[in-house]
Amino acid sequence: MALDADRNTIVTALDTTLPTAGLITLNGDRGALGPAAAALPSTIWSQLRRIHERLPRTTEQGRWREAAPDTGLESSTARWIAAGLPAPATEFDENIRKIICALETAEGPIRRADLPMLADPAIRAAVEITLARCGRTLISVGSHSWITGYPVAVASALARNQLGTLQPMERAVLALVLLHTVAIPRARGTHLDDTWASTHPVHMDTLIANRTIKRTAAVAALRGLRRAGFVATAKAGGYLPGPALLRLTPTQRNLLWEDLIVLGRPNGYMARRIREQRTTSA
Structure with a gap:
């Protein structure tokens, strides 16, 4: 190194x-x-x-060059960073x-x-x-x-x-996690929270029941999702929505719900209305 x-x-x-x-x-x-x-x-x-x-740092030929000492800040190889805000007064x-x-x-x-x-x-x-x-x-x-998050x-x-942004397989696995841990329990009346927190874990066998997702791909996607905070591991086993989803604003939470509606029933009335509204507001 x-x-x-x-x-x-x-x-x-x-x-x-x-x-x-x-x-x-x-x-x-x-x-x-x-x-x-x-x-x-x-x-x-x-x-x-x-x-x-x-x-x-590397030279144009790709070889590493030693950084100049403190007095070398005036050289042409120095990389400048804009000064930050002053210290709290x-x-x-x-x-x-x-x-x-x-x-x-x-x-x-x-x-x-x-x-x-x-x-x-x-x-x-x-x-x-x-x-x-x-x-x-x-x-x-x-x-x-x-908590804090990004505005819309x-x-x-x-x-x-x-x-x-997430990779396609990560998005697919995250959608399955949210469907089984939040959307389905909410439809059954066992999940009343309007956030993406959940106490209903989903297990690997359920996630890979859809044969288009291989176990090795699901494991790799879950590793990336856990690292990014979108998925957490339940104490009793299985997977739950991660803390990063709690950083969504109410508008972003609603958009995610709409995405799941479109995913679950793409040709349904609600899915058509959602696509029409998004096309109009785009």
């Missing part, structure tokens, strides 16, 4: 640690900074900039940053009792404004929890550019 670091450590960081923390997002072999990076303090960004400039600003960091890095929704500062309208408004500047939004989960406009733009 050009960084002289243990290969397994790097693979674990890129495959699990950093995506789970929300610090990076992966789309195939392409990576980008994740939403949690927006909540990093200015001091951390300053350190990262210094490290970034000291990393080895007041305790209020620092509290806003801490709240956003907690919300962005949490695996799931944070209860209001564990984040009582959000009960203050002024603080909540400041959090929403700061999140909006980062392309994020505050989402209320039920009546007692908060940003999510749509990311999807159009194929950033952070």
Whole structure:
């Protein structure tokens, strides 16, 4: 490795640690900074900039070149990063940053009792404004929890550019998980939650009952879905919707329900109405 670091450590960081923390997002072999990076303090960004400039880099011939020392920042090989926002000037600003960091890095929704500062309208408004500047939004989960996610406009733009989107097999397996863990129990009256949380796990044998999905393909898709937080493993066995689905806004949750309706009965009346409405609003 050009960084002289243990290969397994790097693979674990890129495959699990950093995506789970929300610090990076992966789309195939392409990576980008994740939403949690927006909540990093200015001091951390300053350190990262210094490290970034000291990393080895490739030349035009593909060979690795040693980074210039600190005095070499004036050379033409230096890669500049735009300066971030100034450090928080007041305790209020620092509290806003801490709240956003907690919300962005949490695996799931944070209860209001564990984040009582959000009960203050002024603080909540400041959090929403700061999140909006980062392309994020505050989402209320039920009546007692908060989490963050992408607003509809940003999510749509990311999807159009194929950033952070799922592979076809991952989408197919996720649809099956949602059908068996949420849609079917809801149709039977055993699931009343309007979110994608569920207590009705689905097992592998059920997922591969559709013979067009092979076990090896389903296992690989579930591995990617778990890594992205879209699927979780139930304690008693089987699979459940993951915490990432709780970061959907109400509009996005409704769009996902519509997708399942179209998938379940593509030629039905509701499916036709959904397609017509989407065509009209496009």
